[in-house]
Amino acid sequence: MPDYSKPFVVETDASGKGIGDVLMQQSHPIAYISRSLAPRHQAMSVYDKELMAFIFDVTKWSHYLIGRAFIVKTDQKALKHLLEQNLHTDFQVAGISKLMAFDFSIEYKKGIDNKVADALSRKPDAELLAISLLTLNDFLYEQIKGTCLHTRLVKEIRTAVKEVGGVTILALEKMPLVKSVIYETLRMDPPVPFQTVKARKNIIISNHYASFLINKDEVIFGYQTLAMKDCHVFKNTKEFNPNRFIGDGEKLLKYVYWSNGKEIDNPTMNNKQCPSKDLIVLLGRLLVVEFFMHYDTFEIEFGKLLLGSKVTF
CATH class of the missing domain: 1.10.630.10 (Cytochrome P450)
Incomplete structure (x- = not known):
C-alpha cells in the first residue's frame, strides 16, 4: 500500500505498439499501466510516444502525485530536458500544459534496466501474466490478473x-x-x-x-x-x-x-x-x-x- 510520507517513482516506457508504466515506492510496485496504442499513435515519433506515456501516467495517478514531488524514470534521454526544450508540435504544447500542475524531476534509466515498464509496453495482454512472474512482486501479479479474484x-x-x-x-x-x-x-x-x-x-x-x-x-x-x-x-x-x-x-x-x-x-x-x-x-x-x-x-x-x-x- 502507498506510504504518502515517502516519494513516488514513475517508471515509463513506450514501444512501437504500446505503453507500459509502473508506479513505485522504495523499489516496490504499487500500480501498473499497460495499454495498446491506436494506429495513429503508433505513427508518432519515439519522443512523442514517450511523452504521451508520461502524460498518461501522471494523469491516471494524479491522486497519488498531485501536490507531491516525485521522480520519473525513462529510457528516452531527450525527455530528461523536457522543460528546457523548444516545443515543435501542438501535441507537445498541449502535453506540457497538462504537466505544469505537477512537481517532478526526470531521470534517465537505460532500457535494459527499465525491465518492468519495457515488458508491459511490448507484450499483449495474454502474455502479461508470464511477464509478471519474472518482473513484478506477488501483489502486483495479483492485480494484473483481471479475473484473479x-x-x-x-x-x-x-x-x-x-x-x-x-x-x-x-x-x-x-x-x-x-x-x-x-x-x-x-x-x-x-x-x-x-x-x-x-x-x-x-x-x-x-x-x-x-x-x-x-x-x-x-x-x-x-x-x-x-x-x-x-x-x-x-x-x-x-x-x-x-x-x-x-x-x-x-x-x-x-x-x-x-x-x-x-x-x-x-x-x-x-x-x-x-x-x-x-x-x-x-x-x-x-x-x-x-x-x-x-x-x-x-x-x-x-x-x-x-x-x-x-x-x-
Whole structure:
C-alpha cells in the first residue's frame, strides 16, 4: 500500500505498439499501466510516444502525485530536458500544459534496466501474466490478473466442497475469502444505509476529533456507508479489497455496522440490530458458492430500479 510520507517513482516506457508504466515506492510496485496504442499513435515519433506515456501516467495517478514531488524514470534521454526544450508540435504544447500542475524531476534509466515498464509496453495482454512472474512482486501479479479474484474464489470453493463432500456449514468455514468478500460488499454498499433512533437517555458519542452530547429524546441519524469508510480504521476505504477481513483482518469486523450494530454483536430484544443479519451473511456466502460451483468467471451489469438495484449476468 502507498506510504504518502515517502516519494513516488514513475517508471515509463513506450514501444512501437504500446505503453507500459509502473508506479513505485522504495523499489516496490504499487500500480501498473499497460495499454495498446491506436494506429495513429503508433505513427508518432519515439519522443512523442514517450511523452504521451508520461502524460498518461501522471494523469491516471494524479491522486497519488498531485501536490507531491516525485521522480520519473525513462529510457528516452531527450525527455530528461523536457522543460528546457523548444516545443515543435501542438501535441507537445498541449502535453506540457497538462504537466505544469505537477512537481517532478526526470531521470534517465537505460532500457535494459527499465525491465518492468519495457515488458508491459511490448507484450499483449495474454502474455502479461508470464511477464509478471519474472518482473513484478506477488501483489502486483495479483492485480494484473483481471479475473484473479474469480480464479481464487473458484479454487477455494471447489477445494472446500470436494474435501467435505458437499456445500455444508463445515465447507463454508473453509472459505475465508468468500466470507471476506461478503463482509467487504456489505461494508462498501450496506443494504440499509440510513438509520434513525431516538436517544433513551443523555449520551456522549465521540469520533477521532471531538465528542458530542446527545440529549434524551433527541433523534440520532446515522449514515452507515460513511461510518464504514473511516480512513482512520480502513485503508483505501473507497477500494474493494476482497482480502480485508481475512486472518487478522477479522478484527476490523467490530467497525462494520451494516446491520445497525457491530458485526461482532448479536441482535437482542434491547437493541435495534437486524435480527436476520447472520442469515443475510450466510445467504450471501451460499450465493457466491453456487455461482462459482457452476461458472469459472462471469460479468455483471449494474442498474438502478425505483426500489433497489438491477443486476444482469
